Amino acid sequence: MEDGRNALAGGPGALSVTLPTLTSAQLELAAPDGGSALVMGVFDGVHRGHQTLLGRLREEADARGLAPGVVTLHPHPVTVLRPDITPSYLTSLEDRLRLLRNGGASWVLPLTFTSELxxxxxxxxxxxxxxxxxxQVMVLGPDAAFGRGAPxxxxxxxxxxxxxxxxxVVQIEPLLAGGERCSSTMVRRALGEGDMRAVTDLLGRPYTLSxxxxxxxxxxxxxxxxxxNISVAADRALPALGVYATRATVAGRELVGATNIGRRPTFDEGHISIETHLLDFEGDxxxxxxxxxxxxxxxxxxxFSGPExxxxxxxxxxxxxxELLS
Structure with a gap:
């Protein structure tokens, strides 16, 4: 696949700047036929703050007859800027793209974050x-800071x-939750405390693992x-260790589950497992x-003292x- 720098620079009408990680194929898939209204960010979790931004993007685009689009950075910039830090993600990239489209974007462009970018x-x-x-329109979040040095x-x-x-350029006001700006960091904090009701409120939907x-x-x-037992990506954010009431979707069925996320200390196991007992279900x-x-x-x-x-x-x-889910 042709590199964006080679495909877009040079020759008559050369651009004064190129985006080094964009390929011509990506642009062909993402670029709207007419003008676009655009937001850029990581959008991990696509929480209610992000959803507010997407709603405003759609409003601004519709008012001008533009296509609302999202440029989402992946991996998280911290992986390049602070390689000693390993981020945990609230959503997989696949789920993030789906949620962004469902939130009102008519096109979504994943932009690979590199040291060059x-x-x-x-x-x-x-x-x-x-x-x-x-x-034609750039919509900014309340804490927008991007580009070299994120000024x-x-x-x-x-x-x-x-x-x-x-x-x-349009900038929105922050969405507050409990007097604090709704953010991915806030979601991760609630998740780490096992406060799933707060997580659901911040996301506007239950937190999922698959x-x-x-x-x-x-x-x-x-x-x-x-x-x-399900195997999830190693970089997914997990809630505090414990037992949770869950709703499972598998093989076309929706079931109620009791899910243990933990190290199974009764059996002296060290690794974290995610295992769900599906209520009133038998099958392979x-x-x-x-x-x-x-x-x-x-x-x-x-x-516990033992199996019994x-x-x-x-x-x-x-x-x-x-009692919780019936």
Whole structure:
């Protein structure tokens, strides 16, 4: 696939700036036929703050007959700027793209964040979007800061760039939750505390995890509570260890589940597993893809004296799940 720098630079009418990680194929897929209104960011989680931004993007685009589009950065810039930090994601890239489209974007362009892209200034990005994607309106979030060094005065710089290159700039006010700006960091904090009701409120939907059903040690089966274990990406953010009331979707069925996310200390295991006992279900679903929507926390993880004590606790946990989700 041809590199964007080679495809777009040079020759008559050469652009004064190119976006180094864009390919001509990506542009062909993303670029709207007419003008576009655009937002740019990571958008991890596509939480209610992001949804507010997408709503305003759609309003501005509809008012001008433009196509609303999103440029989403992946991987997270911190992986390049601070390689000693490993970020955890609230959504997979696939889910993020789907949520952005469902939120009102008519096109979404994933832009690979590289060390080369980190050196592009905010003004160069704006000019590139204006020329390559026919951007007529840029909608900014309340804390917009992008381009080399992520300057705090990005909104003012964008307004000056808009005057120079011929596009409008609109900035929205922050969406507050409990007096604090709704952010991906806020969602991760609530998730790390196991406060799934707060997570659901911040996201506007339950938090989900998905992956193929894989074989475990089948210890749950020996105590009367068989489980479906799923394998998720290593970079996915997980809630605090414990037992959760969940709704599972697998093999075309929607089921209620009691999900344990933890290290199974009763059996001295160190790795984190995600295992769900599906209520009132029997069947072979190995290798099927299963999604669990995490509704509420039943209890934190703890060790038990042995299998019998664990079975008694799981019986109680399942009863709580029935009360919560029936």
């Amino acid at each position: 980190s050196e592009v200034t905010a003004e160069e990005l704006a000019e590139g979007f204006h020329r390559l994607l026919n951007m 705090a005065d990005t909104p003012e710089r964008m307004r000056r760039a808009g005057e120079e290159f011929g596009f409008e 992956g193929p059903v894989v074989r475990g040690f089948e210890r749950g089966r020996t105590i009367g509570f068989p489980t479906a 679903i190995y290798d099927e893809r299963m999604e669990i929507a995490i509704v509420d926390r039943v209890r934190p993880e703890r060790a 004590a664990l079975r008694a606790q799981i019986t109680e946990d399942v009863g709580h799940v029935r």
